[in-house]
Amino acid sequence: MIIPMARIRVLGPRDDLDSTLAALQDVEVLHLAEVAAQPGIRRARLDARRERRRRQLLRVLGDVSAVLHGDDASGGRGAREPPSTAVLATWACEANRVRREVQRLSARERALEEEQALVSRYRGFLTAVHPMVRRIALTPRLTSRIVVVPAAMRGTIDTLAALLRGEIGEEFAIDMRSLADGDLAVLLALPRDFSERLDARLADARVPEVTLPEVYRGLPLEQAIPRMIARGSEIAQLLTDGRREREERVNASRAALRQARQAIHDWLSETDAHEKCAVTQHAFAIEGWIPEHRTAALVRYLTRASGPDVTVETIAREAWSADDAPVMLSNPRFFRPFEALIALMPLPAYGSIDPTPYVAVFFPMIFGMMLGDVGYGLLLAVLAFVLHRRSTVGSVQRTLAEVAGPCAAFAIIFGVLFGEYFGDAAHRLFGLEAVLFDRAHAVLAALAVAIGLGVVHVVLGLILGAVSAVRHEPRHAVGKGVSAVMVLLVVGALLAAFDVLPEGLFTPAVIALLIAFPVLIATEGLIAPVEFLATLGNVLSYARIMAVGTASVMLAVVANQMIGTLGSTAVGLVFALLFHLVNFAIGLFTPAIHALRLHYVEFFGKFYSPGGHSYAPFGRWTPSPGQ
Amino acid sequence: MNTMWSVISAAAVLSIAALATAWAQSKIGAAGAATLAEKPQLSTTIIIMLAIPETMVILGFVVAVLIILRGTGG
Numbered sequence: 001m002i003i004p005m006a007r008i009r010v011l012g013p014r015d016d017l018d019s020t021l022a023a024l025q026d027v028e029v030l031h032l033a034e035v036a037a038q039p040g041i042r043r044a045r046l047d048a049r050r051e052r053r054r055r056q057l058l059r060v061l062g063d064v065s066a067v068l069h070g071d072d073a074s075g076g077r078g079a080r081e082p083p084s085t086a087v088l089a090t091w092a093c094e095a096n097r098v099r100r101e102v103q104r105l106s107a108r109e110r111a112l113e114e115e116q117a118l119v120s121r122y123r124g125f126l127t128a129v130h131p132m133v134r135r136i137a138l139t140p141r142l143t144s145r146i147v148v149v150p151a152a153m154r155g156t157i158d159t160l161a162a163l164l165r166g167e168i169g170e171e172f173a174i175d176m177r178s179l180a181d182g183d184l185a186v187l188l189a190l191p192r193d194f195s196e197r198l199d200a201r202l203a204d205a206r207v208p209e210v211t212l213p214e215v216y217r218g219l220p221l222e223q224a225i226p227r228m229i230a231r232g233s234e235i236a237q238l239l240t241d242g243r244r245e246r247e248e249r250v251n252a253s254r255a256a257l258r259q260a261r262q263a264i265h266d267w268l269s270e271t272d273a274h275e276k277c278a279v280t281q282h283a284f285a286i287e288g289w290i291p292e293h294r295t296a297a298l299v300r301y302l303t304r305a306s307g308p309d310v311t312v313e314t315i316a317r318e319a320w321s322a323d324d325a326p327v328m329l330s331n332p333r334f335f336r337p338f339e340a341l342i343a344l345m346p347l348p349a350y351g352s353i354d355p356t357p358y359v360a361v362f363f364p365m366i367f368g369m370m371l372g373d374v375g376y377g378l379l380l381a382v383l384a385f386v387l388h389r390r391s392t393v394g395s396v397q398r399t400l401a402e403v404a405g406p407c408a409a410f411a412i413i414f415g416v417l418f419g420e421y422f423g424d425a426a427h428r429l430f431g432l433e434a435v436l437f438d439r440a441h442a443v444l445a446a447l448a449v450a451i452g453l454g455v456v457h458v459v460l461g462l463i464l465g466a467v468s469a470v471r472h473e474p475r476h477a478v479g480k481g482v483s484a485v486m487v488l489l490v491v492g493a494l495l496a497a498f499d500v501l502p503e504g505l506f507t508p509a510v511i512a513l514l515i516a517f518p519v520l521i522a523t524e525g526l527i528a529p530v531e532f533l534a535t536l537g538n539v540l541s542y543a544r545i546m547a548v549g550t551a552s553v554m555l556a557v558v559a560n561q562m563i564g565t566l567g568s569t570a571v572g573l574v575f576a577l578l579f580h581l582v583n584f585a586i587g588l589f590t591p592a593i594h595a596l597r598l599h600y601v602e603f604f605g606k607f608y609s610p611g612g613h614s615y616a617p618f619g620r621w622t623p624s625p626g627q
Numbered sequence: 628m629n630t631m632w633s634v635i636s637a638a639a640v641l642s643i644a645a646l647a648t649a650w651a652q653s654k655i656g657a658a659g660a661a662t663l664a665e666k667p668q669l670s671t672t673i674i675i676m677l678a679i680p681e682t683m684v685i686l687g688f689v690v691a692v693l694i695i696l697r698g699t700g701g
Binding site: 344443444447540541543544546547548550593594596597600601 | 671672674675678679681682685686688689692696
């Protein structure tokens with residue numbers, strides 16, 4: 001459900017503003033709102049000293065965050081007092097010094113990594129051409145150059161070699177070797193006085209020269225190559241040492257920097273809150289939203305923390321708009337993981353319906369109906385159990401496990417009803433029959449059940465839409481209610497026509513439809529018939545439950561048939577297991593996507609009102625993962 | 628003969644519906660990939676949007692099943 005909110009106003013002597021804000025920050029329940037301007041009341045502004053302090057702290061925070069990047073631990077609840085100039089100076093110096101050292105070490109690491117990549121890429125080639133490079137170095141007239149021809153341009157090297165041989169003659173030599181990525185490393189031996197013209201030839205052929213790391217750049221090739229080969233083994237050790245040094249440097253200051261980060265965030269947050277308040281010459285006013293049931297506790301807390309001069313008043317419901325109120329969802333423990341599925345959509349508007357409980361029931365049911373296999377359901381249950389054991393409270397994995405659990409339970413229940421245990425394996429081995437019907441053969445029965453569920457789901461959506469609209473748009477609410485009744489009448493008439501219901505019900509159902517139709521147009525307008533047809537289309541869309549389910553069971557049956565048809569039983573068994581594994585993977589993904597789609601498009605379309613903004617109480621800073 | 632035409636009709640219905648779905652999904656997929664490059668947080672929404680045209684092939688499948696059952700007297 002969406003928690004009812006109260007809008008409150010905290011009033012008190014102006015001198016108590018900071019202490020009241022500090023108390024509110026500690027109690028963390030008030031979602032601050034800006035106080036509306038009124039005659040004699042102005043927005044509280046920061047004085048020049050606090051404004052300057054904010055700029056300084058933002059700079060320090062930049063340094064601290066750069067050093068602590070990826071560290072998501074909190075800095076603990078430090079002192080309430082704003083940081084003194086001396087403390088601020090200590091933090092600023094420490095953060096700046098550590099950031100510069102970390103940047104220096106990181107730059108060295110990057111250079112070493114580049115060198116390591118280059119050495120490992122050319123090691124084989126350099127070792128092979130080194131004797132030739134040494135021989136060339138003994139002849140002062142000659143020089144050697146290394147170029148790389150990209151894999152896509154390998155053909156150009158022959159043209160280039162022919163061109164150079166034509167221009168230089170016997171003194172030109174070439175040696176080449178393929179690299180691991182397909183590029184071609186080429187050693188060119190040529191007269192020293194041709195070196196400048198070679199640059200032009202290489203530029204024309206778009207062949208890049210190998211750029212050596214900076215440490216070797218001034219050296220001739222015959223000296224650079226042995227050093228690079230020898231460095232190969234050193235670099236790994238240098239990298240390890242560098243990383244350890246950087247980590248140790250950060251660790252030495254980590255506790256202090258965490259504390260600084262926490263205190264700065266808290267102070268900045270309080271400063272932002274200060275600017276939302278309003279003041280007169282002698283008083284202050286703070287406004288905000290609080291869950292209705294926590295108002296009394298806040299009043300008691302503020303009276304204790306800020307004294308009797310600070311008062312709290314509740315603003316009348318008529319004085320604020322639901323559009324401004326923040327949204328906080330609260331659901332029973334079992335339903336809570338399904339809030340994650342709602343979070344994929346924009347938040348529901350305040351005062352509308354929270355669909356979480358309905359999603360918590362229908363999502364696993366629709367998923368289970370599509371997967372509908374005891375074997376696959378058990379596998380999913382095991383996966384969910386393992387994921388649950390290995391995850392921490394509040395993590396994505398834990399939520400996933402808690403959603404997967406009910407899905408597995410429904411898959412097992414429907415598996416028993418459809419008589420599916422890894423497809424028809426139990427039927428083949430033990431002659432087990434379906435309790436309800438066999439989906440592989442009774443396609444029409446599966447279709448009827450799927451459409452039946454669609455009717456229930458869509459009608460529920462229409463009823464929720466009517467309930468949601470009844471207060472503000474009673475006409476629209478009547479229209480939704482009439483649509484729901486008409487869907488039921490259409491289904492009743494069809495069932496009577498096909499002799500599922502008594503034939504005598506057909507005429508009354510059609511007459512009721514004819515009466516309801518003008519009511520629908522009167523309440524919803526001329527577009528209503530089109531929308532009603534779209535609603536019937538939504539019901540038919542639930543046929544996908546049957547389609548996906550039938551595809552799943554047929555794949556499982558094909559997997560089982562492999563055991564007898566591939567000659568060897570062992571080979572058939574292996575292929576069958578692999579096929580079941582693939583089917584299981586498809587059986588997790590496809591039903592989840594289609595169950596979500598049925599909720600977001602068919603179900604939510606009938607009542608869901610997005611547009612809420614999240615309840616974010618003013619409080620202490622908490623690091624988010626990856627901060 | 629009747630069975631043969633039923634099977635051909637069912638195959639045609641399913642093929643046309645599948646082609647229509649594939650065409651729609653190719654357009655949505657291309658646009659979705661471009662969107663993901665700029666806003667990776669929309670991945671779930673895009674997956675859902677990709678699933679929307681599948682209604683066509685699913686209804687095609689239903690019609691094909693009905694044709695087969697009717698044509699073969701199943």
